[in-house]
Amino acid sequence: MEPPDFLKKIVDFSRLMEGENRDNYDASDIAHWRAVYTDLIRFKEQLLGQTREHVQEVPDTQKELVGVDIPFLEAEMERLRKGLAFWESAQAKG
8 A cells, every 4th residue: 555645754754845846936936845844843842842841741752752763853954954955045036
């Protein structure tokens, strides 16, 4: 059985966001994608912080959250930071 599309996207840490084009863009695209990546990074940082706090408050969740959720969120943060770095460098070039 083939995994659903959303699962494929979840584990593809090199994927671009829908509608994102890094080969052909202008100043408005740069501003848009910088804002999107900045917002998502902020959101995921909050989620990661809340997850770590939850582990402290409910130690029985540690195996699941520390073993699965936190590493996933950290990998996703890395993907988002790389995306933001791309758009910041595109702005610096432009």
